[in-house]
Amino acid sequence: MTIGENEIVSEREFDFPRELAFQAWTTPELLARWWGPKGFTNTFHECEIKPGGTWRLIMHGPDGTDYPNHSVFVEIVPLERVVLDHLSGHEFRITAVFEDLGGRTRVTFRQLFKDIAEFEKVKAFCSEANEQNLDRFGELLAELAV
Template sequence: MTIGETELSTSRVFDVPRELVFRAWTTPELLARWWGPHGITNTFHECNIKPGGTWKFTMHGPDGVDYPNHNEFVEIVPLERIVLDHLSGHEFRITASFEDLDGRTNVTFRQRFKIKEEFEKAKPYCVEGNEQNLDRLGELLTEMAS
């Protein structure tokens, strides 16, 4: 994990081809299964995965608290990159990059906040939450590969 002035960045190598990783990011039914930290479940209301497409969903915390989310997809480069803007609450941009490593995939997950003060408030839970998000992606990828 790298922590910048308004950005968190983390990478993880998965033992699956990037086609599988890209599918996990671009298939709403799969995305709903792994998105968010441990204990979170999701209800997707709208998920239009294309540039300019809207992604509205509610994250349900294990404590019963609901977290409404509104995102917009900015860029989709098949097998290479997905960029989306989180527009509800703290505003930030997520850039997920997928690098082929001879059949394995390096995923780089960058989260850049618009406002430094909001970054400072969110940083304590985003650092661990982003790692847990990639843990959950890894669990799904293992299941998909078998």
């Protein structure tokens, strides 16, 4: 993990093909199963995974707190990249890049904040949350590969 001026970059290699990793990011039913830090669940209200598509969900924290989220997908490049802008609460852009490693996949997860002051407030929490998110992503890939 790298923390820049207003960006957190997490990178992880998975022992699963890029097609499976991209599918887990771009299929709403699968995305709902792994999105968010450990202990969170999701209720998706709208999830149009296409450029300009809206993603509205509520993340349910393990303590029962609900976190409404609204994002818009900016770019979808099959098997290569998913870009979305998170518009509710803290504004940031997420870019997920999928790199083929000969049957394995490297996922680079970039979270670029619009406002540096907001970034400073949440960077410690978001850094850990992003790592937990990738942990959950890997667990889902393992389930799907069976």
